[in-house]
Amino acid sequence: MKMELPAELQHRMDGVIAQYPVSRRSATLPLLHLVQEHFGYIEDEAINWIAAKLELEPINVLELVTFYPMFRREPAGKHHIRVCRTLSCAMAGGYELLDTFCKHARISRQENGHGAHLLKSQDGKYSIEFVECLASCGFGPVCMINDDFYEAVSQEEVPQLLEKYQ
């Protein structure tokens, strides 16, 4: 296997696998999270690596990676923006918010079909995607930039927000 994983990450993975003594397969999802957390995305090599580690076929892992929208198969931008589009936020202007982010972050708002939900600025600085409920329905529209959470975001404050993430 070409992919080199740091010993510390491998150690964490072994710890996770040990939590599923009955079926190693159940460790697939947590391992994918660990890989994405570490590398920022899940490359094909990582899918093969996890499959080998859990004695599965790569297709078994690929099925999961493509099923869950939270898994990325390509790197996100340096700063990743998630805009909620579930009902309350959609009504409060989630769609417009995403458009405004795109405008100021110079992300071209091309047609992004199913399974290709990540939009990225050309310089790679920002990426953006719609997500489902971020659990603050009373204060829409809400978004997350990296791990920071923002409620009731107005379109006017978008430039300032982006300013914080250089």
Added chain:
Amino acid sequence: MSEPTQLFNVQIDGVWHQFKKGTRVIEACAQAGKFVPHYCYHPKLSSPGNCRMCLIEMGMPKLGPDRKPEIGADGKPVINWIPRAQISCAQDVAEGMGIRTDSPMVKECRNGVMEFLLINHPLDCPICDQAGECQLQEYSVEFGTAGSRFLEDKVKKPKRVELGPRVTLDDERCILCSRCIRFMREIAHDDVLGFVSRGSHTYLTAHPNRLLDSNYSLNTVDICPVGALTSTDFRFKMRVWFLKETKSICTSCATGCNTIIGTRQNQIFRQTPRENDAVNSAWMCDYGRLNFHSVNSTDRLKTPRVREGQGLVDTTWNKALVKSGEELKQFSKDEIAVIASGKMTNEELWLAKDLVASIGTSRHDIIPRTGEADDILMSTDRNPNILGAQLIGLTGEKPGLGLEDIAEGVRSGAIKAIVALGEDLTQFGLTADELRKLASLIVMDILPNDTTRSATVLLPSSAFSEKRGSMINIKGRLQRLNRATQPPGLARDDWEIIRDLIQQLTGSDGIYLIEDVFKQMAESISEMNALSLSRIGDKGVQLVEETEEAPAAV
């Protein structure tokens, strides 16, 4: 003695039946003569319960305050019906269970499921290869409605995906039943297929770095209920309703998988497995399945021929047979060798034995044919009737043991004539030059090779699909081949050719029906005593006790 099987009382559409513990509800319904439509359920695979087509109404006995079932006026338990439909494929029968397969709710469910399944399914049935044997079509007729309320655009998915060397996939037609995925995982042990993405965008695929190249890949095409998985070899070659189906067996190895040969206008278009739990379950390997193209070959030997100088010239059957007899009569008995084949039927082998006796030679054998076995169906022995050849006595415990002596005899000149029945003699070390030196080489075969080209008399015969007869598989099961096509040109049935050769040598009265050949054989071979060709039936008869190991070939 094992414990008696527990039986459960189950009410199906108002009638009480008894079923063994562990019977799945859908199977119980089938046993009671109530068909329940299904896509994802397959009797040989696990039940994921994902297609929802087998919805039925179900209930359990109503319990009184004492937790005992309430008994109704008919003396049977009163059933408490579950107010919503249940799938019948992933649920075992239980004591007192009630099932309704034809209630209004069930009908409405089926109708609804059909409508959902067709939402994204293309409606290009006229050009779909599955048309005519598509369960989506069949259930649409029976359980669907003519119109669709779906006005939106259908989801686009990959088309003409070559999943492997033999299977082509149309993802838009896939209804996501997962039979193919489960087959590859559970039966072929090559977990290469899966569903990616989600919701209505889900589609079937192999891992990008993997091919669906298992030797069992074409079984996925058989079990695909729709036109998603198609055989690259067969697709668009023939509308299936034109195919004449003949039950036969595969002759590519000693397993003898039961098959259906699909033909039209004397041409084989496909072979598919026929269910037989004693032999091949519901499967067959790709190698055996596709091993019929040589039968359709334009190179087939069609006319009897005799040697004239350096070449072979066409002649009549009568002249070819008379010449064979004349040639063989020139030699003393041990100057003649007979090479038979493990690909011959019992009837042919029986007559070949008679031919050997008529000649009086002790030099006879068959050519062993081996390959790698797998743990699924394929046998090490690639001769389909090795047990028959041994039982009838054309060869011994170690097939091919006598071949070296025969080859040596040809080289030393001790053997001057060979009768080769369906085998190329260069397979055991004789060269074409050495064969040419034989004073007489009588060859019966279907396709040209070094032996047929060296023949003094060439007798064109029939391929496996062109004959009726029997073979014994490696597990000792006597099975029957049926004629699906006619031999090309003047080519004849092998057994008739051998019979005529015997007649040339002995002048004895002939035998005119293959059934009579079997009868004659069955009278002499104790294992077959009570049998006739027709009594073998479609699924065969266990003839000799099942052997754990295949007899070792040389």
